Amino acid sequence: MTTINFNEPAQNLSTLQYIEDVFTQKHTSGDGKYTKLCHKWFADKLSCEQTLLVHSGTAALEVAAILADLKPGDEVIMPSYTFCSTANAFVLQGAVPVFVDIRPDTLNIDETKIEAAITSKTKTIVPVHYAGVACEMDNIMDIAKRHHLLVIEDAAQAFDSFYKSKPLGTIGNMGCFSFHETKNVMSGEGGLFVTNDSTLAERAEIIREKGTNRSKFFRGQIDKYTWVDKGSSYLPSDIIAAYLYSILEISDQIQQKRRAVWHKYYSAFESLEKSGAIRRPIIPNNTTNNAHMFYLLFNDLETRTKFIAYLRKNNIQAPFHYIPLHSAPAGKKYCKTSGSLDVTNRISDTLVRLPLFFDISEQEIDTVINKCLEFWSKK
Numbered sequence: 001m002t003t004i005n006f007n008e009p010a011q012n013l014s015t016l017q018y019i020e021d022v023f024t025q026k027h028t029s030g031d032g033k034y035t036k037l038c039h040k041w042f043a044d045k046l047s048c049e050q051t052l053l054v055h056s057g058t059a060a061l062e063v064a065a066i067l068a069d070l071k072p073g074d075e076v077i078m079p080s081y082t083f084c085s086t087a088n089a090f091v092l093q094g095a096v097p098v099f100v101d102i103r104p105d106t107l108n109i110d111e112t113k114i115e116a117a118i119t120s121k122t123k124t125i126v127p128v129h130y131a132g133v134a135c136e137m138d139n140i141m142d143i144a145k146r147h148h149l150l151v152i153e154d155a156a157q158a159f160d161s162f163y164k165s166k167p168l169g170t171i172g173n174m175g176c177f178s179f180h181e182t183k184n185v186m187s188g189e190g191g192l193f194v195t196n197d198s199t200l201a202e203r204a205e206i207i208r209e210k211g212t213n214r215s216k217f218f219r220g221q222i223d224k225y226t227w228v229d230k231g232s233s234y235l236p237s238d239i240i241a242a243y244l245y246s247i248l249e250i251s252d253q254i255q256q257k258r259r260a261v262w263h264k265y266y267s268a269f270e271s272l273e274k275s276g277a278i279r280r281p282i283i284p285n286n287t288t289n290n291a292h293m294f295y296l297l298f299n300d301l302e303t304r305t306k307f308i309a310y311l312r313k314n315n316i317q318a319p320f321h322y323i324p325l326h327s328a329p330a331g332k333k334y335c336k337t338s339g340s341l342d343v344t345n346r347i348s349d350t351l352v353r354l355p356l357f358f359d360i361s362e363q364e365i366d367t368v369i370n371k372c373l374e375f376w377s378k379k
């Protein structure tokens, strides 16, 4: 029996053709033909002043963290239930991530707990749109406005998802997307930084290009370029952009397929939820579902461990995540917590993700569903 992978990267008929074209263009470094095509695609889709391809979601967060102009010891409020890059980007700037608990329904940062975490050192809030489902952005923007804080959206998982019709990643001061191969649209590794603030937009371009004004030089706006600010090399090769552009061309099909798989899983586990065995994802009315992830929530760690082992024995990959950042060695060293993190700890022990990717077959989905139900029937 072949393994049903948790994830497989998508490919389009045009993928290799575009990559070959990069060599025809004789421009394999950054900001070539395909980077420009991707920039235009995202500028149209997100209606954003600045859309900059970077080499990862991590890099997008690092650009944002540099732009936040943090001093050592400044505090950044975020959830602990997230990927380490959300915190790491700020730790690299000498700032201190402060973790608050998540909501039990969406698993997003609990906006009602943010104000209690604000101190005179707080500079930024980082909402993470977990599974592509929106955080309560109206409340978060209101808190940020009243306390003069920046909002940096970790929209790594939020491609093609909206809060009250606004694209996620474009509501705060800055937004950061990931195109890692596990995301809805991907380029192997890859990311996007976006902002609608013209001052941040100009500086972001410089930070991405090793702290130089080379982009202005290439546009013919200055006659030589030089080192003008902090920065690093955050731009991807045009080979990566060519892969991404070929995937953007089929993004509607990808989204349609992912939503169909998500809904098939959702319906299949309705009776299990009714019996109290598991809980399915909850999508509030004010947010869309980009079908980035389908997960099940168990009642305890022991049952989840047995369930994952049962699927593995049946050649189905079903991972869990995250080890909460506050309990990770680096989290203990560099970060602080605010209030209880009970929901975070519970979700970390009880969540399982099911296989969900563009090329998954109907037969594979049926096998996953049947094996999941079989686990419960044998219990």
Ligand SMILES: Cc1ncc(COP(=O)(O)O)c(C=O)c1O
Residues within 6 Å of the ligand: 056, 057, 058, 059, 082, 083, 085, 086, 128, 154, 156, 157, 177, 178, 179, 180, 189, 190, 191
């Ligand atoms: C919430 C979150 N933030 C940041 C990242 C980092 O993105 P990347 O892997 O592209 O560096 C990820 C990727 O998994 C993520 O899920």
